[in-house]
Amino acid sequence: xxxxxxxxxxxKSPAGLKQLPRTFGPLAILIGLVIILSLLTPRFLTTSNxxxxxxxxxxxxxxxxxxxxxxxxxxxxxxxxxxxxVAGVVTAMFVHNSLTSLDWGVGGIAxxxxxxxxxxxxxxxxxxKGRIPSFIVSLGLSLACIxxxxxMYGGNPISIYDRxxxxxxxxxxxxxxxxxxxxxxxxLLMLVAERYLPLSNHIRAIGGNELIARQAGVNVNRVKLxxxxxxxxxxxxxxxxxxxxxTIGSSDTVSGFLFSTITSVVVGGTALTGGRGSxxxxxxxxxxxxxxxxxMILLSLNPYLQAAVQGAILIAAIAVxxxxxxxxxxx
Amino acid sequence: xxxxxxxxxRNIVKRYPGTVALDGAxxxxxxxxxxxxxxxxxxxxxxxxxxxxxxxxxxxxxxLVGGKKVQFRSTREAMAYNIGMVYQDxxxxxxxxxxxxxxxxxxxLFTRGGFIDHRKMKQTGREILDMMRLHCSLSDEVEALPxxxxxxxxIGRLLWLSEISGRPPVIVLDEPTTVLDSNEIRQLxxxxxSIRDKAGIIFISHHLQxxxxxxxxxxxxxxxxxxxxxxARDLTVAKIQEMMIGRELNTEYYLVDKQREPSERVVLExxxxxxxxxxxxxxxxxxxxxxxxxxxxxxxxxxxxxRAIFGALKPDQGDVLxxxxxxxLKRPDxxxxxxxxxxxxxxxxxxxxxxxxIAANVTxxxxxxxxxxxxxxxxxxLQLAREWIEKLRVRASSPHMLIRQLSGGNQQKVILAKWLAxxxxxxxxxxxxxxxxxxxxxxxxxxLRNLADQGVAILMMCDSLEEDIGLSNRxxxxxxxxxxxxxxxxxxxxxxxxxxxRAL
Numbered sequence: 001x002x003x004x005x006x007x008x009x010x011x012k013s014p015a016g017l018k019q020l021p022r023t024f025g026p027l028a029i030l031i032g033l034v035i036i037l038s039l040l041t042p043r044f045l046t047t048s049n050x051x052x053x054x055x056x057x058x059x060x061x062x063x064x065x066x067x068x069x070x071x072x073x074x075x076x077x078x079x080x081x082x083x084x085x086v087a088g089v090v091t092a093m094f095v096h097n098s099l100t101s102l103d104w105g106v107g108g109i110a111x112x113x114x115x116x117x118x119x120x121x122x123x124x125x126x127x128x129k130g131r132i133p134s135f136i137v138s139l140g141l142s143l144a145c146i147x148x149x150x151x152m153y154g155g156n157p158i159s160i161y162d163r164x165x166x167x168x169x170x171x172x173x174x175x176x177x178x179x180x181x182x183x184x185x186x187x188l189l190m191l192v193a194e195r196y197l198p199l200s201n202h203i204r205a206i207g208g209n210e211l212i213a214r215q216a217g218v219n220v221n222r223v224k225l226x227x228x229x230x231x232x233x234x235x236x237x238x239x240x241x242x243x244x245x246x247t248i249g250s251s252d253t254v255s256g257f258l259f260s261t262i263t264s265v266v267v268g269g270t271a272l273t274g275g276r277g278s279x280x281x282x283x284x285x286x287x288x289x290x291x292x293x294x295x296m297i298l299l300s301l302n303p304y305l306q307a308a309v310q311g312a313i314l315i316a317a318i319a320v321x322x323x324x325x326x327x328x329x330x331x
Numbered sequence: 332x333x334x335x336x337x338x339x340x341r342n343i344v345k346r347y348p349g350t351v352a353l354d355g356a357x358x359x360x361x362x363x364x365x366x367x368x369x370x371x372x373x374x375x376x377x378x379x380x381x382x383x384x385x386x387x388x389x390x391x392x393x394x395l396v397g398g399k400k401v402q403f404r405s406t407r408e409a410m411a412y413n414i415g416m417v418y419q420d421x422x423x424x425x426x427x428x429x430x431x432x433x434x435x436x437x438x439x440l441f442t443r444g445g446f447i448d449h450r451k452m453k454q455t456g457r458e459i460l461d462m463m464r465l466h467c468s469l470s471d472e473v474e475a476l477p478x479x480x481x482x483x484x485x486i487g488r489l490l491w492l493s494e495i496s497g498r499p500p501v502i503v504l505d506e507p508t509t510v511l512d513s514n515e516i517r518q519l520x521x522x523x524x525s526i527r528d529k530a531g532i533i534f535i536s537h538h539l540q541x542x543x544x545x546x547x548x549x550x551x552x553x554x555x556x557x558x559x560x561x562x563a564r565d566l567t568v569a570k571i572q573e574m575m576i577g578r579e580l581n582t583e584y585y586l587v588d589k590q591r592e593p594s595e596r597v598v599l600e601x602x603x604x605x606x607x608x609x610x611x612x613x614x615x616x617x618x619x620x621x622x623x624x625x626x627x628x629x630x631x632x633x634x635x636x637x638r639a640i641f642g643a644l645k646p647d648q649g650d651v652l653x654x655x656x657x658x659x660l661k662r663p664d665x666x667x668x669x670x671x672x673x674x675x676x677x678x679x680x681x682x683x684x685x686x687x688x689i690a691a692n693v694t695x696x697x698x699x700x701x702x703x704x705x706x707x708x709x710x711x712x713l714q715l716a717r718e719w720i721e722k723l724r725v726r727a728s729s730p731h732m733l734i735r736q737l738s739g740g741n742q743q744k745v746i747l748a749k750w751l752a753x754x755x756x757x758x759x760x761x762x763x764x765x766x767x768x769x770x771x772x773x774x775x776x777x778x779l780r781n782l783a784d785q786g787v788a789i790l791m792m793c794d795s796l797e798e799d800i801g802l803s804n805r806x807x808x809x810x811x812x813x814x815x816x817x818x819x820x821x822x823x824x825x826x827x828x829x830x831x832x833r834a835l
Binding site for chain 2: 215
């Protein structure tokens, strides 16, 4: 549409502001958080607390990056906990344990990842082929998986005897928990994938506008399937590591991971409407959430209040990351 | 100067339920030639283009690309032959960078062992920007770019695709100038001319002078057929207009003998209504029993004027008075309460509750009046729906039939019934006969005449100027958001379509 003076429909963007990378906001929050916490409690910036954080954050990071790719397409995957449970129990059954006579070592973790990828593929398949909203499919799958995992070990949680394997997680390498290096390697791998794989362009394109992406020649269904499978593999890896760390194969060890995963992804700047966000942003988001949780414990905040804070953070983060003026209806 | 024939469309037929959009249309696209495709709304030119780019499949006729017979089932298949459309509503992703957009779906041409070679990709990207004489950066997000740049990027992408396949592209530019200012239009035209030798180009625009300035050949569509194909230098705007219309008004069809003289009483008065960027200073009156048509090209702002009066678009300035009383234009439900009805263009999404039955749709605006102590007397609602089904001859077996089970014409009748039942003073109709077959159209015309007889003031926009002229007492011409002219259209002295077209 054009009027006498012509260019009314030109998008207005303050040139200076848009030059800032999108991770700037979350990064500023992270830095502010570190400063505030180190002022509030002397126990925050101590070696033991930092090592504790390094031990804690890799698993949420792996989960969040998997979830991030799904959210970037504009879908959502709520199967985190169910897939983790099944993968954890599968891993427990394949390493030296109380239920079976297998002893596959690291191979057990690989089995957990495979189980996760298979469940992710199933999740994506039902969503894409059945045309059922991803949020329902993944929520249903998660519940089904928790049940399945519990049946697999018959109610008696599996004990893991493989201390060597556990050492690969909680043991030290170069002075810090070994799992920190796992997390770092995983992050770098995903950073490379994000930059150099055509798939990452296609994921963002689908999140931007599925129809345009299809017209441009993106195989939308295949990308969606791949993304759900990747997410499942991530949850599988997270579940496997979680199980080995706790040396227990049980579906009770996964509660709380879904909420912190989604919150981290959103806090890191990935819009729930899709198309925005980066792996680096997710890293920052995970750090923010882990440090907030850590800080609240150090400050001995009432646990119920902690939950309330976490909920408030999720809502606030969504309010900031979604451009609600563009949305005609909110459902 | 035209050379090799790139695409030849012969005897193309396309039927939609109730109408024939294309009735044996032909089009030949040659390399090195810019074709101006012209015709009124509904003449079939956009359907022809949709078939060309694989968005629709024809019901008859054949299409040859490079002498070979083809049948596209998707836009992707047409793209494989380098046939593509640059849409006015943008086919780039705002959340990706220029570089990502340029090569979306074709990244594999730049990969080594599955990984993107960014250096190679950027180099090709820069070549495209240079060719299109664009000064944006490859890392700019498309969201931040002006629409003209986005259009040129799309064209650049199509040209590049054709280069790598070694086949000259066919590029359809659908109303590319509506979003551009005059400088940007000049830039676009320069570039289109500079790529002329490499491609076959089809240019669609409502601004006839613009078309004559740019194109080599003009093809005119009318009633689903190509009726003329002439070199642009032999043509004038007036000549093209004559070709585009060429039919006498059928006064019987539009029930012109039933047209009544409106009374002197003013029902609705619009005073200096303005929505920034859409329209300015619109003032007019609607009298009792009067039918008034808003006419104007795409982007003239007529749809927005109607939406503003109904409260669906918030005006920045101005007032709307109903029987001298100022209306609150904040929300549609306030307009409805005052007695203003609105029939939107988009039946499926805005006009009716597709998943509800006829009874619910007819009574939805009456709920408050029908309700007793907050409870709805279902029997009364059904009774009412039955009455209207009979009165409007809606083809439905019962009032419980769902709206989506009805044909377009019958859906529209139910929507009208909703307003008829709720005793309105003003009815606004946005393309009331779009996608409706001929028989149902006549019944809708009759309904409009009856409404006018009852004293309802009607404001509308139609699918063709003929319909506008045939039905209305008066036409208001909108141009670039301003009311530029009023044309009387009394029953005994209907203006000609040509007369109205010249005013647009």
